[in-house]
Amino acid sequence: MSELAVAEAVGIKNIIGAHSNGCLLEGTALAIGLPLFPSYIPGSQLVWNSFSYSEILLLASLGVSDDSSTFSTRVTNVLFAFLSWYQQRVLCAAAEKVMIQKLGPQITPVWETMSNMTWVLSNSEPLLDFPKPTLNKIVEIGGIGVSEAQPLNREWSDVLDLRPATILISFGTVAPSVYMPDGMKGSIINVITSYPNVTFIWKYEQPDDPLFAADDRLSLFTTHGGSGSMLEAATYGKPLILVPLFGDQTRNAKLVIKYGFGILLEKALLMESNVLREAIHKIFDEKRYRNAALRMRRMLSQRVMNPKEKLVRTIQLAAEFGTIPEQLVAGRNLSFVVYYNIDLILLALLLLAISVFVISYFILYIYRYFMSDFKAKLQ
Incomplete structure (x- = not known):
């Protein structure tokens, strides 16, 4: 929340928010008026560093859910949604405390500043996400960081020509393989030595980063499942073996599974060679993974507007028209009772109860009247 505090300090009101992960955090969603439906839509499902190690282990043991709406996935969705919202509220309170000390009590609350943002950029791609309701102000620019395809240099091209198949292994820049346990x-x-007819390219430390995914000779990409790697593979139609490490990576892996072009492996299972070997066999032997990856590539190539165009148009709108208050969702400031029409539901229940009481009383009155009349005739 520090960036919103800086904006308040320098007097910037026309703010465009941005989320680097593939899903808006629950606090942001509620602040801008985006409805949450944990019954069937997985949220951000991120565990932040303010929670203890034991709490993180507990949450991790639940797994990250999908959109299956089973009892366990709904429990997980609700739990993560609450924790994410709570975390952002804690961060807002901490930022506001410092802002009051530095700027005085007249500051605009962070939550209000967030609520009044006209545009929010999200590192998500609608064609590779769980179907969900959205708002006009949410601009999905997932894949904006995917580079244009360029021919590999002669050295790397010769490497990819060595064998009929090539597999790329990369776990990103945050957790490079050099820090991986020796086991x-x-x-x-x-696994590598058991495939003499396959070339393996393993990004071990911080080597140069040619765009292997764009080359048709790359057969498979084994990665941690970050948004960048997932969208890069999807853009160029490459099957994936995903080994999530933290953050939104398990959610990304569940998306790849949903769209059928990858396999999810728990990182602890990398200690067993046969698990990775079986996953590679499955990708190579079953054509459905390759076909699903090519289908995703064709879908993404047919987008009406690419992410860069979306970003440019959004910035132009913000620069010319400012905050556009007409686009602010009225529901963002409603109370829980009004937002979910609980008062109307209670009124309906009250009217139903009154109606049942009146009808029951009337039936009982009629029954007693006729019974008394019947008894009088018998006498």
Whole structure:
């Protein structure tokens, strides 16, 4: 929330929000008026660092859910939604405390500033996400960081020509393989040596980063499942083996599974060579993964507007028209009772109860009248 505090300090009111993960955090969603439906839509499902290690282990043990709406997934969705909202409220309170100390009590509350943002950029792609309701102000620019396809240099091109198939292994820049436990490294090496007809390219530390995914000779991409890697593979039609490490990566992996072009492996299972080996066999033997990846590539290539165009148009709108208050959702400031029409539901229940009481009383009155009349005739 520090960036919103800075904006308040320098007097910037025309703010465009941005989320680097593929889903808006629940606090942001509620602040701008985006409805949450944990009954069938997984949220951000991120565990922030203010929670204790034991709490993180507990949450991790639940797994990250999908849109199956089973009892366990709904419990997980609700739990993560609450924790994400709570975390953002804590961060807002901490930021506002410092702002009051530095700027005085007349500051605009952080939650209000967030609520009044006209545009929010999201690193998500509608064609590779759980179907969900959205708002005009949410601009999905997932894939904006995917580079244009460029021919590989001669050295790398020769490497990809060595064997009929090539597999790329990369776990991103935050957790490079150099820091991987030795047992996992040994397990991966065992898998590599068991495929003499496959070339493995393993990004071990911080090498140069040519766009292997755009080359048709790349057969498979094994990665941690970050948004960038997922969208890069989807853009160029590459099947995935995903080994999520943290953050939104498990959610991303569940999306890849939903769209059928990848396999999810728990990171602890990398200690066992046969698990990764079986996943590679499955990708190579079953054509459905390759076909699903190519289908996703064709879908993304047919987008009406690419992410860069969306970003440019959004910035132009913000620069010319400012905050556009007409686009602010009225429901963002409603109370819980009004938002969910609980008062109307209670009124309906009250009227129903009164109607049942009146009808019951009337029936009982009629019954007693006729019974008394019947008894009088008998006498």
